[in-house]
């Protein structure tokens with residue numbers, strides 16, 4: 409039987425500045441819990457690559473390290489949440505990034521009897537983010553994330569996960585743009601830490617350590633938030 413409570417899929421939010429490892433951790437949570445990682449950055453990059461109207465508007469904004477308009481991002485997210493796979497639960501990676509987006513998410517979830525189970529802040533030092541971002545790249549086939557200094561593929565040029573040999577670096581992953589992205593985070597996104605704290609939905613985790621340790625800590629938070 410389907411009841412309202414079984415329909416209410418878990419909704420988790422990762423809040424963190426660029427380079428903190430949101431994407432890496434979201435992918436690990438996806439594997440552990442079977443939730444769907446939903447990255448507005450990935451959705452926007454797909455829209456840019458596809459040359460849609462939204463993509464055309466977003467391209468220059470993203471390359472400058474600024475935030476894409478709430479209107480575009482909310483529309484993209486709403487569409488994606490309509491896909492049936494999101495009923496397994498979602499990990500929002502890079503959304504919401506403004507108070508307007510957080511309020512829109514609350515409204516959307518209310519319509520389907522859902523709520524945000526937990527917003528988890530990955531706490532990091534800004535200074536380290538520039539180094540982390542400047543060296544990062546992903547597998548073009550499966551999306552696995554790598555880093556020149558911290559997480560190189562075991563065999564150079566070959567993806568550990570899928571054996572792919574085609575790697576990508578993002579156009580906005582350079583030192584100049586990173587500074588602007590960090591500023592956008594502190595001005596527009598960091599206030600959401602208080603927003604979710606006021607709702608009693610906030611957890612924080614120190615995200616400067618080892619990837620596996622952070623994953624374990626995050627897994628424990630997610631487990632108790634979705635129990």
Ligand code: ADP
Nearest residue numbers: 426427448449450470474475476481502503505
């Ligand atoms: P990062 O967290 O490393 O900056 P993302 O892939 O999450 O990477 O985002 C890349 C860019 O996409 C951002 O700098 C911004 O321009 C745009 N973007 C992604 N998500 C949002 C959002 N929720 N609101 C506005 N802009 C967004």
Ligand code: ZN
Nearest residue numbers: 547550567570
């Ligand atoms: Zn791969």
